[in-house]
Amino acid sequence: MYAVIKTGGKQYRVAAGEKIKVEQIAADVGQEIVIDQVLAVGNGAELKVGTPLVSGATVTATVVSHGKHDKVRIFKMRRRKHYQKRQGHRQQFTELQIGAIAG
Numbered sequence: 001m002y003a004v005i006k007t008g009g010k011q012y013r014v015a016a017g018e019k020i021k022v023e024q025i026a027a028d029v030g031q032e033i034v035i036d037q038v039l040a041v042g043n044g045a046e047l048k049v050g051t052p053l054v055s056g057a058t059v060t061a062t063v064v065s066h067g068k069h070d071k072v073r074i075f076k077m078r079r080r081k082h083y084q085k086r087q088g089h090r091q092q093f094t095e096l097q098i099g100a101i102a103g
Contacts, residue, residue, distance in 0.1 A: 003059050003101045004040040011039065014059065014098045024092040027063045032099070035059045041103045048103070057103025061096040068092050 002015040008023025027033050038057035041048045048054055074087040 001041070001043045001101050003038050003042070003057065003103070005035050005059050006037040006039055007035055014101075016098055016101055018098045019064065019095060020098065021069075021093045021095050023094070024066065025063070025094045025096075027094070029063050029065060031063050033061055033063065033096075035061060038103060041101065054103055057101075059101050060099040062099060064095040064097050066092070066094050 002013060004011055004013050006012075007025070010023065012020055012022065014020060025033065036053075036058050038054045038059060039050055039052065041054050041057050048057075050057070068090040069092075071088045071090050074085075074089065076085040076087075077083065
């Protein structure tokens with residue numbers, strides 16, 4: 001059984017037992033959270049698609065850790081103008097262990 005969930009402005013296809021990295025969620029490590037924004041639920045050849053959400057469907061997940069992704073380097077330059085700008089960014093994430101999918 002799998003589900004398509006929406007969190008942090010992105011969509012993820014998840015199944016029970018998987019680990020995924022999502023945008024940072026304000027929750028403690030070890031805390032169990034319930035994601036109720038489920039867009040689709042599938043079981044084999046059967047697929048239930050919501051309009052836009054599947055009513056009554058939830059996904060439970062446990063927070064494994066928090067962290068930062070690798071640094072993304074931004075470099076801007078204008079040739080012949082003596083303009084160079086360097087910038088870096090590290091996006092924060094929350095790692096989730098997917099538990100049960102209900103719906």
